[in-house]
Amino acid sequence: MSARPFVLVSAAMSLDGYLDDASPERLLLSNDADFDRVDQVRADSDAILVGAGTIRADNPRLIVKSPVRQALRVDSGRPATPLKVTVSASGDLDPAAKFWHHGTEEQRPLVYTTDTGAVKASxxxxGLAETVSLGDTVDFGALLDDLGTRGVGRLMVEGGSHILTEFLAAGLADELQIAIGPTLVGDQAAPRFLNPARFPGGPTHRMRLLEATSIGDVALLRYQPSKESQ
Incomplete structure (x- = not known):
């Protein structure tokens, strides 16, 4: 069996732990320098994963934006932008979303879903995407196994709350990069960084701090999550 990819979980949140506010417009929690850092992390990845909720809420293109970084990827024999991956148990996905129409000339996005969802997604x-059923439910370990067989060595997971929670709670993340912006949201209707879950790491659920960096008014924290089950 092929090795599972290295999983980097990446997110930006407010000081009080929110990914966004509850308004129709996307709240920019980071700054230009950090956005450029994230673009480099994308360029270093083989695949990028977001949940279907993120596609519905943010309508992202999910591409490497820098032409220089795109060119460097092509010169190294890789597509200009990493393979795009999403997860939808229901298969209820909008074919008009930008996700399917930007940076997909060389490889179609992957949709991981259930047996029922696969019918609807297809x-x-x-032909906008390749649909992969994982059975009655979405098994994230099986998802990583399948990506490994496709040659994905490094996976960047960008959200949203449900997806971030699933990877961390299942002990499937190898690194967490969290950018903390100087913003307070304070709205119970807004999405939190993580949902309630049973996380690995014993009673304290502690992670190992790898690095703390200041990027202007943003604090970047890199952690090694615990994979030890409770």
Whole structure:
């Protein structure tokens, strides 16, 4: 069996632990220098994963934005932007979303779903994506196994709350990079960084701090999550 990819979980949150506010417009929690850092992390990855909720809420292109970084990837024999991956148990995905139409000339996005969701996703997306059923439920370990067989050595997971929680709670993340912006949201209707879950790491759930860096008014924290089950 092929090795599972290295999983880097990446997110930006407010000082009080929110990924966004509850307004229709996306709240920019980071700054230009950190956005450029994230673009480099994307360029260093083989695949980028977001949940279907993020596609619906943010309508991201999910590409490497820098032409220089795109060119360097192509010169090294890789596609200009990493393989795009999403997860949807229901398969209810909008074929008009930017996710399917930007940076997909060389490789179609992957949709991981359930047996039931695969039927709906295939009907809605047609040839825009490759649909992979993981059975009755979405098994994130099986998802990583499948990506490994496809040659993905480094996976960047960008959200949202449900996806971030699933990877960390299952002990599937190898590194967590969290950018903390100088913003307070304070809205119970807004999405939190993580949902309630049983996380690995014993009673304290402690992670190992790898690095703390200041990027202007943003604090970047790199952690090695615990994979030890409770």
């Amino acid at each position: 009907q809605r997306l047609g």
